[in-house]
Amino acid sequence: MDGASARPAGIGARVLVVAVLAVAAGYFLVPVYWLVVASTKTTDRLLGSSPLWFAEPRPWRNLTDLLTYDDGIYLRWLGNTVLYSGVGAFVATLLAAGAGHAMAKYDFRGREAAFKVVLGGVLVPTTVLALPLYLMFSRIGLANTYWSVLLPSVVSPFGVYLCRIYSEAAVPDELLEAARVDGAGELRIFFTVVLRIMSPALVTVFLFQLIGIWNNFFLPLVMLSDPDLYPIPLGLLSWQSIVDRQPILYQLAIGGALVSVVPLAVAIVVLQRFWRTGLTEGSVKA
Structure with missing residues (x-):
């Protein structure tokens, strides 16, 4: 019983750690992702909608x-x-x-x-x-x-x-x-x-x-x-x-x-x- 009860607790702790790390990674990576996406847009598209998605990308021209x-x-x-x-x-x-x-x-x-x-x-x-x-x-x-x-x-x-x-x-x-x-x-x-x-x-x-x-x-x-x-x-x-x-x-x-x-x-x-x-x-x- 002790081993069976300890196993779910250990899994829950690992899930919690992974979730916290995923949130932390998103916190740091989302701005970088936005910067990459925004750098490929025209000025008009940049000030428009869909800030987190590519729209008519032209990275080399920019x-x-x-x-x-x-x-x-x-x-x-x-x-x-x-x-x-x-x-x-x-x-x-x-x-x-x-x-x-x-x-x-x-x-x-x-x-x-x-x-x-x-x-x-x-x-x-x-x-x-x-x-x-x-x-x-x-x-x-x-x-x-x-x-x-x-x-x-x-x-x-x-x-x-x-x-x-x-x-x-x-x-x-x-x-x-x-x-x-x-x-x-x-x-x-x-x-x-x-x-x-x-x-x-x-x-x-x-x-x-x-x-x-x-x-x-x-x-x-x-x-x-x-x-x-x-x-x-x-x-x-x-x-x-x-x-x-x-x-x-x-x-x-x-x-x-x-x-x-x-x-x-x-x-x-x-x-x-x-x-x-x-x-x-x-x-x-x-």
């Missing part, structure tokens, strides 16, 4: 219109976004790895105080820093330049925090000592041993920073006034602001939003393999 509008300004925004997010995420990850590993494995004066400052930086919203940063960059003549978005993007307090925690847990002190005994310098140890072991944490930091910079809106809004320097979010907003005068921009903005999602999805799919375990064992054998 994509061509998006990429050629205003002398291809969207491609320039896409290139700016790749520059801001790619360079910013790479440099931020490298700096976070170096700072986090140093705080984890080296004993120096002020280490804990510096780490507390990093924790404080994690708690400060980035929007709070936008206006002070603008005043600083205006004073030194870097406002409305690529540097005004790139330089703040290479700082990641959360990345430093994560790298310190991961280095403490995953990088063996014995391995570092063995490398020093073999005559390897600290930089060589860091770039050939430590970075390999910390690759799951570094991929996490890189993706967090990449997505954060890619979707960053407020900092470019404060820093930039030249449309040629805009990233995609700010560029799409500029289209949305005049859609009442140029209705075609409504369709272009939706298509641009869909295209902007694709590189992030590709990056996540490509980089997720680095989260696999066993990297520490491989480095010790080396």
Whole structure:
């Protein structure tokens, strides 16, 4: 009787879990589905009925219109976004790895105080820093330049925090000592041993920073006034602001939003393999 009564209870729990997951998946996937459907419609169809169904789809025509509008300004925004997010995420990850590993494995004066400052930086919203940063960059003549978005993007307090925690847990002190005994310098140890072991944490930091910079809106809004320097979010907003005068921009903005999602999805799919375990064992054998 106990086994028979436990079986229906277990089935009910599984059904409940599947139902909750299905609702959660629908919550996230329905907007994406609407974006795909809307990007294939004409402006008239887009503002009409059947918002969740294809009606006279013309995806390639809409994509061509998006990429050629205003002398291809969207491609320039896409290139700016790749520059801001790619360079910013790479440099931020490298700096976070170096700072986090140093705080984890080296004993120096002020280490804990510096780490507390990093924790404080994690708690400060980035929007709070936008206006002070603008005043600083205006004073030194870097406002409305690529540097005004790139330089703040290479700082990641959360990345430093994560790298310190991961280095403490995953990088063996014995391995570092063995490398020093073999005559390897600290930089060589860091770039050939430590970075390999910390690759799951570094991929996490890189993706967090990449997505954060890619979707960053407020900092470019404060820093930039030249449309040629805009990233995609700010560029799409500029289209949305005049859609009442140029209705075609409504369709272009939706298509641009869909295209902007694709590189992030590709990056996540490509980089997720680095989260696999066993990297520490491989480095010790080396």
